[in-house]
Amino acid sequence: MSWFRTIRSRYTLVFSCLSLVFLAVVAASFLLISFIQSSVGRYADGASLIQNADRDLYQSRLALTNLLTNTTADAVQRASWRADTESNASQALQRMQTFQKLTVELDEIVTYLEPFSGLYQQWQKDTQLLLSRDTSSAEDIQQSLAQSEQVFSQLRELYDGSEALISKYAAAERKQIDQLAARFKLVVTVIATLVVLGSLLMAWIAPRRISDAIRTVTVDVEQISSGDGDLSRRINSKRLDETGDLSRALDEFIAKLGSLIGEVKRGCLSVQTQMQQMGVTAEQASQLSLQQDQALDMIVTAIEEMSGATKDVAHNAAETAHQVHQLSETSNQGQHALAKSTERLHQLSQQVQHAAVVVGDLANQSEQIASVTGVIQTIAEQTNLLALNAAIEAARAGDQGRGFAVVADEVRALASKTQQSTEHIRQMIQQLQSGVADVVSSIQQGVTLADNTEQLNTQVGMAFHSVQQSAGLIEDHALQTASATEQQSMVAHEITKNLSHLSDMSKQLNQIAQRIQLTVRDTLGSSDELAGRVKRFSV
Template sequence: MLKDLTIKKKLFILSVLVASALLILFAIQLYSVKKVGQLEKISFQSYQAEADMLMLRRHEKDFLARNDLKYQVRFNEHLQLMLANLFELSDKLESTNADQYQLSQQIIDIINEYGTAFNELVELQQQIGLDHETGLNGSLRQSVHKVEEILEAESSDTLLKDMLTLRRNEKDFMLRLDAKYIDKFNTNIQHFRQDLNASFISSDRKTAIRQALANYEKDFLALTHGVANKGFSANEGKLGKMRGIIHRSEMTLTDLQTAIRVDIPQQVQRIQVFSGVLSLILSIVIVSFIVLLGRGINRSISALYETMIDANKSKDLTARATIDSDDEIGQMAQAYNDMTASFQKLINEVITSAHTVSSAAEELSIITGQTSQGVMNQQTSTEQVATAMNEMTATVQEVAKNAANAALTSQEADKETEHGKQVVSLSVSGIKELASMVKTNAAAISDLQIESDNIGTVLTVIQGIAEQTNLLALNAAIEAARAGESGRGFAVVADEVRTLAQKSQQSTEEIKTIIERLQSGANKCVEGMLQGQDMATESVSQAESAGHSLAIITERVMAIRDMNTHIATAAEEQSAVAEDVNRNISQIALIADENATSTSQTTETSQSLTELANDLQRLVNQFKV
């Protein structure tokens, strides 16, 4: 399947695999960090529960030491915080470890039990009395004071002594919390009753004392009962019960902390093992794909390389790369096959052409040899004809020289006559041309005068237009002045127009003055031209008379010159023909020499061409086609 894909697509798939692996590893890392963070949170919350427990114990001790209800409030508030922390911890443990979850539930139950026990203890302490004026302590004090008031009123030393003994038993009990002082109190109160019966106090007073003493006894026994329920020591009563609850909570909390402390490294290790195994699997998959991809590419490149090396060594143009893939290397192999096919076709054509060139070179060499022999024969004949023509040319030149001298003398006379005629003709022509030019100039100046008059007429019209424009601008300025502020801009324009009209009128006056001067000068020129025309006409007549006389002389001289010219011309023509023949023969000889040289060069070239054709054929025969 991979061989049908291009390298670009293969690399894209590899990039997608690597990116997916990185995303998976990143997700695993996030999960690991989240899981470790959750475990650390669980560990922290377990230790936070221990700290909360110590804080509850502190509030408990503060209440037991000071009997202040504010410590109950603080205890309950911190109890709620601790329970919230434990519930959160329990929720996390429920999804991670069942045993730890059970321990957390036990701790929650124990803490709730601890809170209930503490609040019951506070309630019992309130019944006993938070101080000496409240609860059973307050009732006991009031009863004692009632008995003491009655006894002090009776002034009975024996009963007062007995009462002090009871108070000592009471204080000993409250200070030492020992049950033996209850027995002593019961014994001494019986002794007090005996002394009361034996006293001389009236019956009514005895009844009052007995009633007050009974209340005192009842309150003391109620107090001792309450203290007994609370606990004479930390291991008895509600104190003992609460102590047992605390010990159970501490043990359970310690077990939970130990379990969490042992479990966290194990879970972290499991996460690390899972991450490592998955990373290893992804790495193996990616490396395997890279190796497979690289092996396929390397195999194709090696096959193409070996094909090209073998073809280069053996000069075999029939060798073709056999790569069965649609990627870039397959396309490159196909391009190489197409190129070698083109080279094969080209070499075949070159071989055919080399054979053709070799055959043609051999034929050309034969023909060139024959041509060289003919050129050498032509060169010999041409040299003989040239010698004869040189002798004839010398004779003709001698005749032509004598005829030329006679013709030269006639020509000199004719030239002088002709020169005089030409001078007269030139004079006549010049005078005629001068007369014509004078006439033409006179006509042109007349036309110029007429045009000047026309320009004066146009200037008159322009001057009238300028005056009308000036009047219109003046009227516009007056209308603008009437318009006031709204016509100020139009007034400015009108002033500018009037100024331009005035300048146009001034310029027209200046042009009119110049044209008048031009017309005056033109009139003078016309008069001068007319006089020159008359003088030129008279000179033409005189020159024509002189030219007629020279024409007659020229006719006589020309007759003599023509006869000498015919003789000289015939001799010159004969000499020229002889020279042309001699020159042509010389050129023929020169061309024959050049042909001989060219034929020799052609022979050498044909031989070189034959050698080159043989070399080309030998070179192309190296290739296997």
């Protein structure tokens, strides 16, 4: 009977039963009143009816006696007495017949009145005979009256006996109705007492049970909301009514919120790991840049020495071969240093590209965290709307819904805290994304500078190759020493210029690496702050 599990169905059934009992009492009262209305006074009316019939019979006899004995009365008076005799006799008969119809169910009265018809006809016959002899002598009239007196007396005994019998039945009827009314009063009193007691009991139990259930949910929600972010706690309500449904819905919401917070934690850890790797990569890039700068200083020194040697060759042609050999050795050293610089620069380019990949992954993780916070924000807004609807419904329910209003306020407070936390997380993620964007821009600049530096190294290598060719020409063509020396001086100047530019680019690359390190440290700081805020939630 799942329909009986809810609070509404339980108390609806109870109050419906009380209403049915009340309706049954009302229906029984209506039936009793109808029975009393149809029964009370029936026999009492019969007694009144037979009394009037007896009076009519007596008045008819009295009018007949006056008519027969007062011979000196005028014609009008005698006609009045004759009319009274006949009309009262007729009324006595009609009322007796009505009485017989009223008491047709009473066998005792029916048996008692069986002689009535014969006696009445005999009396009526005697009366008509006396009326026809109203001009006879007084002695004859007195004799006739004496003869009809016996029939009249028997007829009146029937009327009087009928009155006594109907009075007996009227008293019995009244007693029966009084007993029935007394029993009904007792039953109604008992039922009314039970209904009142049941209503009072329900009025005491129902709000208390509802209040206890709501208070239980409220206490559990307060414990969760004040538990320093412990999202692993659950209400675990065993109730099957609306409060149980509310508790289970809150448990599901907290479980989903805990899952989202867990994903945010894992995202923060991943960001921290990747930013640490990026920091290591930036440190390596900075070291490689310093090494490249040192190598370029060595190359510049070598080129300066080569330029000095070239000038010496111009002033001292005799030492051309020796200077050319020295120039060749210096060129070899420069080319070797340039090869090392190119190799270091290639390593730096690979590290910067790896940093770009790591930063791209970081950007993706930031977007995923932003989407998760968006989902949390949506759930919090829906929870706030649900709590607002619950508060409205509780306000409609009046005092009985006051507990639901408290629960709804607690849920709204929890949803508001969640919205504030997600908003703060979103702002931190935006800062993180901004830092990542700066890192990506710096890395792109570093890649561009590395490519330019690699191109310049290629040019420097070509220049060294030209120097070697020039040295060979000097050795092979001593006569062309002057022009070759001039060309070598120009090449050395160009090399010095290119190396200076390369040194400047190396310094810029070092500055970029340092900015990357600063950005990584700032990003790690923001990530640590975000992780610290998320860690207060226990899932």
